Each structure stands twice: as structure tokens, then as C-alpha cells.
Amino acid sequence: MTAPASTPADNPLLRPWTGPHGLPPFESIAPDHFRPAFDTALAEQQAEIAAIADATDAPTFANTVEAMERSGQALKRVGGVFFNLSGSHTNDAIQAIEREMAPVLAKHRNSIFMNETLFRRVDELHRRRETLGLDAEQARVLDRYHTIFVRAGARLGPEEKKRLAAITERLASLGTQFSQNVLADEKSYRLVLDGEADLAGLPPFLVEAAAQAAEDAGLNGKHVITLSRSSIEPFLQFSSRRDLREQAFKAWAARGDAGGATDNKALIAEMVALRAERAKLLGYETFAEFKLADTMAKTPEAVLDLLNEVWTPARRRAQEERDDLQAQAQAQGDNIEIEPWDWRYYAEQVRNRQHNLDEATIKPYFQLDRIIDAAFDTAHRLFGLSFEEIKDFPRYHPDIRAWRVTGSDGAFVGIFIGDYFARSSKRSGAWMSAFRSQERLTGDVRPIIVNVMNFAKGGPGEPSLLSFDDARTLFHEFGHALHGLLSNVTYPLLAGTSVSTDFVELPSQLYEHWLSQPDILRRYATHYRTGEPIPEELLQRLMAARNFNQGFATVEYLASAFVDIDLHRLTDPKDLDAAAFEKESLKKIGMPREIIMRHRTPHFTHVFSGDGYSSGYYSYLWSEVLDADAFNAFEETGDAFDRTTADKLKRFIYSAGNLRDPAEAYTAFRGRLPTPEALLAKRGLSATPAA
Structure with missing residues (x-):
């Protein structure tokens, strides 16, 4: 292990990154480097913020807003490396630093956005915004900063600020512990x-x-x-x-819920109560109202309207699917009642019977490397991007790969890193993140974007084979990656995926549609042994079955979304019994006994490992309303790669970051806002399902 840095000049996190394309020097970084680097970077930004706040000259956009945007460069670099590694390749030392730093970083953020002197400067600029001669992007940055300050408590009195600061610091610690508990259960x-x-x-x-x-x-x-x-x-x-299915399923369902040191139920109760108190301090009746006020949805009522509209047909379809599974079990002499650990087993048999299709037949045609190539080719055809693999670059794990991305004009766009395989040092799930985000304020800063997956690694000399759902996950996360890579903004605050939660899933979910395009599958779904393309007849069966088990998939997702929004609509959640609340919330919607939530509350990291998706798990469905309609824009031209439509998509969605309000951005692309009909048709839940 590299020796810890004794001075900032010795610390690889703080020195200029002079390696290939400015990649972090992963192989020189040890856990002992992080705390000193954080301390130095925090002090640096604190001094920068103090200079802005205490300036005696009148506030201008340049000396206040742009100055804030330029501050904290070292902290962004250190945090970018640390939090990527804490999710994708952690260890005991990194986890200890993560627990230690969570309240420190929350306190630092509070010190900026509760700074009364700094807020007065921003507030004055916001009041005079129409007279400042700002361009559209500058006006957007000023408006977003003003909103962030207000929502962070800048207008509160001293005592309220003190309490709110304590709440946010405690929530940061609880969220870190929550995710570490889930990882510990998964790892063990x-x-x-x-x-x-x-x-x-x-x-x-x-x-x-x-x-x-x-x-x-x-x-x-x-x-x-x-x-x-x-x-x-x-x-x-x-x-x-x-018996083994039941054993494994119960362990999967019980992550964070097994009692002992890693049980998350008490953490959930405290977090929900603190969030409710935070919302009340800021003038909202519930946390859901506070959180949703700065999203496309705006209100909990709008969210519930959408969830309920989809729930009824999804539940009806799931009950029909359950009856099919029960009949399948009885037909083969299994005298059982379908339980949650039986669903996938009998569903696989019913799919084989109905569509002559089973996973073991499909999977040999979905090699990881070929699906990566398919995602890259799709990006080339839509947006003119090219990907050249880099062989010699610093790695934080031997399995990661990297590509140099260029545009249609040959200009350098950024670096894309792929981290595809499951390991015990990585939390579960799949996600996109950035080691560096695009911006032009401090120079032509090109992004370094990473996709992290948890695919099963093939045996020695064998390729990693994916299910069709795995392949769709790869396309989904690569859609997020493109949102980061194609970002074309001046100000860091607006870059890439820095958009509202219920809009951020549009680029990712939309990108999934291209995986199902027959010409993509004909070219890239090739047998891992023979190299033969997927037979046309198998391809047709695969497409015919794409909405198979959709009732189940929709119900397990919606159940999690309902419980999330219900928890955060509580006005006085004292002494919350998380298990009893989950049970009651599911009973209220008539949750089928044979299906459980996609993410049960004790391991619901989307909602409890931080504030990201709290009151926001509905966002996948909200964005799906958008993505189903957005892909129709291509279908209406008769060409899934229509150049004019792709150019508009790139301009207003993938490269635009947070330049516009999300509804305005979508309308600029499509000419109007969508309705849920396209979503229901896409999922095969409407009266007239998609062909």
C-alpha cells in the first residue's frame, strides 16, 4: 500500500493528474490519502466562500455566482474519487472514512448555503435579475442557486438554522450507515x-x-x-x-432486516422523523411536499395520480399471471400454492410454454462484449460518437475498462469507464457516476464518466453472458453515461445529469428502446461459441415475449414507489414501526401475496442511503411516461435512427443538462408534454397494447 501523504504536495489526490486524459492516479491512491485530502480541500473552499461572502464591492453575477461556481475544485476531485470507490470498490478503511466524513461534508454544505451574508448577495442578484443583462444559461444558474439556498434554509432564523444543520448532518450519518449495513448483509x-x-x-x-x-x-x-x-x-x-429457492429468497428479502448490528429499521424510523421535521422547518406540511416542490411532478397528489393509474391494470395483469403459474405448477404435479420464491421458477416455464422461449436459449446470444459494442454503435448512429479502447491507464480494479470518446468531427468528448462485474467490495445494483463533469467555466473540461454493474463473471476463458434484462440494464446505464458525456454547458451546476430526479431517468430509459431494435439485435446478438447471429425465428419470439410477466414487474416496482411516498407523507412519524408501516401500506393497495416489493424498506438504498430518491422512487415511472412518448417521435418517422429527431434529442435532452426547466426541455424536443397512454401501451397494460 502507498504510504500516506505527509503534506498536500505529496498527496496524489491533490497533485495535478497528469496521467492519460487526466484520469485519477488510482494506483497511487491509498485510503490514508483521503482524510488529509478532504481536510485540505474543505479548508480551500471555506476560504474561497468567505472571500465571496465578505467582499465589500457590490454583488455581480461574476463576483458572486461565477465565483461560487469556480470554488471547491479540489473538493470535487477528491469527492469524485472517494464516493465512486466507496460504492464500487470499498474496504473497511474507506467505510470508516465514509462514516467519518458524512456529517463533516453535510456541515460544510450547510456552512455555504446557510451563510447569511452570502445569501444576501445572491438574493439581491435574484431580485434584480431582469436588469443584469444575463444570458439564458446565466439566468438559469442564478435561479437554481437561489432555489438551493432557500431550500437549504437560508431564510430561517438562527435557532431554526442550527436545528436544520443538526438534522442534515445526522441524516448524512444515518444514510451512510444504512448503505453500509445493506452491503454488509449482501457481502456476508x-x-x-x-x-x-x-x-x-x-x-x-x-x-x-x-x-x-x-x-x-x-x-x-x-x-x-x-x-x-x-x-x-x-x-x-x-x-x-x-427448499434452496426459499432459503436464498428469504435472505435476499431480509437484507437490512435480520436483527443485530446491520438491521436498518431503527435507522429508517429516525430518518423519516428527521425528514419530516426538516420539511416543517422549511414551511412544508410533509417531507414529500418539500421534496416534490422542486421536481416535474410538483406535488404528492400528482405522483399518486400516476401510480394509481398504472396500479389497477398492473395488479389485474399480475393476478392473471399468478393464475397461469398456479396452473403450471399443478400441471406438472407440484401440489403447492405459489409463494414469492416460486414466481420466477414457474414464470420461466410458462414463458417457455407460451413463447417457446427460455433464458438458457437466449443467454448464449448476449455476450457482454457484444452488448457493449451494440451500445456504442447505437450512440454512433444517433449522435456520431466513436469509442476507442484504452489499454494502458490507471485502474482502481483490474476488471475495469476505459474508452476514449470522440465526436463526429473527431474532437475529444470524454472518457468512458466500464466496471461490469459483481464483487464483494461493490454495492449491489447498477449506476452511472462521474469522476469529472463537463463544464467550460474553468477551461474546456471534458467528462470522465463511469458505468458500474454487477454482472456475473464468466468462468476461466469464457465470456460473461447476459440475460435480456441484464442487456437492458447496460443500455439503461449507458443512456445515463451519454447524458454525462454529451453535456454541453458552461456552468458546473447545470452539467450532465444535474437535473430533477423525475427527469434524470428519461435519457437512460429512452436509450433502452434501441436494444430492442431488430437490426441492432441481428448484428450484435451472436452466439458466443459459433458466432452465428440470433436466428430470426428466435428473435421474433424474443420480441413477442418482451411484455411477458409485465404485471409482476410493474407491481413489484409500484409497491416500492407507494411505500416511499406514503412514508414521506407522514405529518408526525414519531416511533415509526418500519415493518408494520410497510405491511399496512401494501395492504392498502391490495398487494398480491405472491409478490414482494422490488426494494423492501430495510434495504431500500435508493431512498435511505441518501436523499437522492427519497419521495422520488416514482421517478422511473414518471420518466417512463416521457421515454415511451419520446421514442414514438422516432417511430413516427419510420426510422429509429432518424437524423433530425436524433439531433433534436441531443440538443434539448442529452447535451442540455439543466439549461431549461424539464417540462420546457421536453416540449422543446417533442412539441408537447406526454400523457400516460404511451407508457401503458409500452408495458402491454392498456386495452390496445403496442404491436
Whole structure:
């Protein structure tokens, strides 16, 4: 391990990054470098903010707003590396620093956005905004800063500010502990399969992946199922050992809910209460009202209207699907009542019966490398981007890959990093993040964007094979990556994915549509052994089955969205019993007994590992209303790669960051706002499903 830095000049996080394309010097960075780097960077920004706030000259856009935008450069770099590693390649030392820094960073943010002198300067500029001669982007930055200050409590009195600061610092600590508890439960669980009887029903690709997982765990000769979705979901699909399915499913469902040191229920109760108190201090009746006021949805009522509109047909479809599964079980002599750990197993059989389609037939055609190529080719055809793999660059883990991205004119766009495989040092799920975001204020700063996945690694000499859902996840996260790579703004505050939560999923969910384009699949879905393209007849069956089990998928998602919004509509959530509340919330909507929430409350990291998706898990559905309608814009031209439509999409959505209000941005692209009909048709839940 590299020795800790004794001075800032010795610290690789604080020195200029002179490696290829300005990538962080990962191989020189040790955990001991982070705390000193944070301390130096925080002090640097504190001095910068003090100079802005205490200036004696009259406030101008340049000496106040632009100066704030230029501040904190070192903190952005240090935080960018640290928080990416804390999610994708953590260890005990990094987790300890994460716990230590969470309240420190929250306190630092409070010191900026509750700074009365600084806010007076911003407020004065905001009052005079029409007379300042600002261009549209500058006006947007000023308006966003003013909103951020007000929502952070800048207008509160001294005592209220003090209490609000204490709340946000405590919430930061609780959110960090929540996510670390979930990771600990995921990391500690292994279902060890010992002998042929335990492998009953498992296809070769899953046996190979389980053998690799066992080898990684030091259990050579055995097979291991982990709580990574790419491991446990196919196990639940194929294992004919109902006892093992139940065991694995219950462990998956019980993350953060098993009692002991990693149980999250008390943390949830405290977080919900603190959020409610925070909202009241800021003048809102509930946290949901506070959070949604700065989104497209605006109100909890608008969110519930959408959730309820989709819930009724989704629940009806799920009940029909359950009846099919029950009939399938009885037809093969399984005298059981369908339970949650049975759903995927019998659904796989029903899909095979109805569509002559099973995962073991599809998966050999979906090699990770080929799907990466498909995502890149789609970006080339839509936006003119090209991707050249870099072989020699600093890595934080041997498995990561990187590409140099250029535009249609050959100009450098940015760096894209792919971190695709599950490991115990990585939290579950899939996400996009940035080591550096695009902006022009401090120079022509090009982005460094990363996609993190949790796919099962193939065995020695074997490629990693994906399910169709895995492939869709890759396209989804790459849509986010393009939102970061194509960003074309001057001010850091507006760059890339810095948009409202219920708009940020539009570029990602929209991008998924291109995976299903037949010419993309014909070219890139090739058999990993023979190289032959996916047979046309199999392709047609795959497309015909794309809405199979959609009732289940929609219900498990919506259930999580309902519980999230219900928790945050509480006006006085004292002594909250998280388990009882979850149960009551699901009972209220008539949750089918055979399905559980996609993310149960004790491991709902979207909502409780930070404020990102709190009161905001509905955002995927809200954005899906947009993405279903947006793809129709291409279909209406008869060409999924129509140049004119793609140019508008790039200009107003993918490269525009937060230059405009989201509704204005979407209308600029489409000419109008959408209605939910396209979404229902896309999911096959409307009376006239999509062809």
C-alpha cells in the first residue's frame, strides 16, 4: 500500500493528474490519502466562500455566482474519487472514512448555503435579475442557486438554522450507515451448493458463474449463489430445489432486516422523523411536499395520480399471471400454492410454454462484449460518437475498462469507464457516476464518466453472458453515461445529469428502446461459441415475449414507489414501526401475496442511503411516461435512427443538462408534454397494447 501523504504536495489526490486524459492516479491512491485530502480541500473552499461572502464591492453575477461556481475544485476531485470507490470498490478503511466524513461534508454544505451574508448577495442578484443583462444559461444558474439556498434554509432564523444543520448532518450519518449495513448483509451471505443435487435445474451458464463465485470466495470445487441480482435471480428462475429457492429468497428479502448490528429499521424510523421535521422547518406540511416542490411532478397528489393509474391494470395483469403459474405448477404435479420464491421458477416455464422461449436459449446470444459494442454503435448512429479502447491507464480494479470518446468531427468528448462485474467490495445494483463533469467555466473540461454493474463473471476463458434484462440494464446505464458525456454547458451546476430526479431517468430509459431494435439485435446478438447471429425465428419470439410477466414487474416496482411516498407523507412519524408501516401500506393497495416489493424498506438504498430518491422512487415511472412518448417521435418517422429527431434529442435532452426547466426541455424536443397512454401501451397494460 502507498504510504500516506505527509503534506498536500505529496498527496496524489491533490497533485495535478497528469496521467492519460487526466484520469485519477488510482494506483497511487491509498485510503490514508483521503482524510488529509478532504481536510485540505474543505479548508480551500471555506476560504474561497468567505472571500465571496465578505467582499465589500457590490454583488455581480461574476463576483458572486461565477465565483461560487469556480470554488471547491479540489473538493470535487477528491469527492469524485472517494464516493465512486466507496460504492464500487470499498474496504473497511474507506467505510470508516465514509462514516467519518458524512456529517463533516453535510456541515460544510450547510456552512455555504446557510451563510447569511452570502445569501444576501445572491438574493439581491435574484431580485434584480431582469436588469443584469444575463444570458439564458446565466439566468438559469442564478435561479437554481437561489432555489438551493432557500431550500437549504437560508431564510430561517438562527435557532431554526442550527436545528436544520443538526438534522442534515445526522441524516448524512444515518444514510451512510444504512448503505453500509445493506452491503454488509449482501457481502456476508453465500448459498453454497455442494454436489449435483444442489445444482438441479441450473443451466450451464449459471453453473459456470456459480463455480467462479465459489472460486472467488476460496471455495474451489463448490458453487456459490450470492445476493447479486445477476446471481440470485437466475437461480430463482431455474433451481428445481424449492427448499434452496426459499432459503436464498428469504435472505435476499431480509437484507437490512435480520436483527443485530446491520438491521436498518431503527435507522429508517429516525430518518423519516428527521425528514419530516426538516420539511416543517422549511414551511412544508410533509417531507414529500418539500421534496416534490422542486421536481416535474410538483406535488404528492400528482405522483399518486400516476401510480394509481398504472396500479389497477398492473395488479389485474399480475393476478392473471399468478393464475397461469398456479396452473403450471399443478400441471406438472407440484401440489403447492405459489409463494414469492416460486414466481420466477414457474414464470420461466410458462414463458417457455407460451413463447417457446427460455433464458438458457437466449443467454448464449448476449455476450457482454457484444452488448457493449451494440451500445456504442447505437450512440454512433444517433449522435456520431466513436469509442476507442484504452489499454494502458490507471485502474482502481483490474476488471475495469476505459474508452476514449470522440465526436463526429473527431474532437475529444470524454472518457468512458466500464466496471461490469459483481464483487464483494461493490454495492449491489447498477449506476452511472462521474469522476469529472463537463463544464467550460474553468477551461474546456471534458467528462470522465463511469458505468458500474454487477454482472456475473464468466468462468476461466469464457465470456460473461447476459440475460435480456441484464442487456437492458447496460443500455439503461449507458443512456445515463451519454447524458454525462454529451453535456454541453458552461456552468458546473447545470452539467450532465444535474437535473430533477423525475427527469434524470428519461435519457437512460429512452436509450433502452434501441436494444430492442431488430437490426441492432441481428448484428450484435451472436452466439458466443459459433458466432452465428440470433436466428430470426428466435428473435421474433424474443420480441413477442418482451411484455411477458409485465404485471409482476410493474407491481413489484409500484409497491416500492407507494411505500416511499406514503412514508414521506407522514405529518408526525414519531416511533415509526418500519415493518408494520410497510405491511399496512401494501395492504392498502391490495398487494398480491405472491409478490414482494422490488426494494423492501430495510434495504431500500435508493431512498435511505441518501436523499437522492427519497419521495422520488416514482421517478422511473414518471420518466417512463416521457421515454415511451419520446421514442414514438422516432417511430413516427419510420426510422429509429432518424437524423433530425436524433439531433433534436441531443440538443434539448442529452447535451442540455439543466439549461431549461424539464417540462420546457421536453416540449422543446417533442412539441408537447406526454400523457400516460404511451407508457401503458409500452408495458402491454392498456386495452390496445403496442404491436
